[in-house]
Amino acid sequence: MTDNADRLLEVRGLKKYFKVGKNKILKAVDDVSFSIRQGETLGVVGESGCGKTTCGRTCLGIYPKTDGQVLYRGEDVHAMDKKSRQSFTKQAQIIFQDPYASLDPKMKVQEIIAEGIRAHGMAKNEAEIRERVEGLLATVGLDPAYGSRYVHEFSGGQRQRIGIARALAVEPAFIVCDEPISALDVSIQAQIVNLLERLQRERGLTYMFIAHDLSMVRHISDRVMVMYLGKIMEITTADQLYDSPRHPYTQALLSAIPIPDPRVEAAKVRIRMDGEIPSPIDPPRGCRFQNRCPYAEQRCREQEPGLREVGDEHFVACHL
Numbered sequence: 001m002t003d004n005a006d007r008l009l010e011v012r013g014l015k016k017y018f019k020v021g022k023n024k025i026l027k028a029v030d031d032v033s034f035s036i037r038q039g040e041t042l043g044v045v046g047e048s049g050c051g052k053t054t055c056g057r058t059c060l061g062i063y064p065k066t067d068g069q070v071l072y073r074g075e076d077v078h079a080m081d082k083k084s085r086q087s088f089t090k091q092a093q094i095i096f097q098d099p100y101a102s103l104d105p106k107m108k109v110q111e112i113i114a115e116g117i118r119a120h121g122m123a124k125n126e127a128e129i130r131e132r133v134e135g136l137l138a139t140v141g142l143d144p145a146y147g148s149r150y151v152h153e154f155s156g157g158q159r160q161r162i163g164i165a166r167a168l169a170v171e172p173a174f175i176v177c178d179e180p181i182s183a184l185d186v187s188i189q190a191q192i193v194n195l196l197e198r199l200q201r202e203r204g205l206t207y208m209f210i211a212h213d214l215s216m217v218r219h220i221s222d223r224v225m226v227m228y229l230g231k232i233m234e235i236t237t238a239d240q241l242y243d244s245p246r247h248p249y250t251q252a253l254l255s256a257i258p259i260p261d262p263r264v265e266a267a268k269v270r271i272r273m274d275g276e277i278p279s280p281i282d283p284p285r286g287c288r289f290q291n292r293c294p295y296a297e298q299r300c301r302e303q304e305p306g307l308r309e310v311g312d313e314h315f316v317a318c319h320l
């Protein structure tokens, strides 16, 4: 899907299954292939339980894979030796949805941000660590003096800025942003997205930006991948996805985004998704979206559609 030379991350047939109870298997990520170019943002979108967070964490090696391959700069993330692994954990970072849960409340902000700098031996002495932390706080739009405070003293948006500073501390090249704005007020969401975009421009970062709906993703993404029940339904450039979505699930997600103009909103054709999301423990045979798809036909219940190219850089998993 992208030229070999500029691929930072390449995912081939990745599967991540979890054992649930005695004999049941939850197929959180089920045979997905995609790549991310150096310096781009790939938005990953889908409802809760679609496998997007598991996909991001398996790409970082936080979860062991069940099958397939994740290559970072051509090296298998799940088969790295200790030295490569250490280098990878410095280059590939994560920003979490809930910064309050991911930042230790007993530690001062200074220490939280300094952890990675210490672990990777990136400063000669304490004075240099302090200087770096203060610089990082300023970079994410916080007062450098805030280093002496605790996490509970900050608002949600400020905490997310601390989470971003912590990720930046080790000078990464690739960041998985795991729903970094979902828990924030709408007014703060745009500020965090703008901050991430500025950092990307200044530092040449590559992002996998995970979100549960499509409303904020267009702004930050070069390409968008839509997931449903562990599978990729559609992947293409952000412009093509929003202007000419081809998969019925993408169309339904887009039609659910409210439009600020009441007349346009009232005239909008809404594509309804009836039915519940099936369990990933026992997904339906054939197309996984069949029980909610308004266009489902007999072959959708019998054959699983593969991801196929329908246009330039546009791939869709649908029989129609």
Ligand code: SF4
Residues within 6 Å of the ligand: 247, 248, 249, 287, 288, 289, 290, 291, 293, 294, 295, 296, 297, 300, 305, 317, 318, 319, 320
């Ligand atoms: Fe709908 Fe069939 Fe396409 Fe699945 S393959 S999205 S059920 S039309």
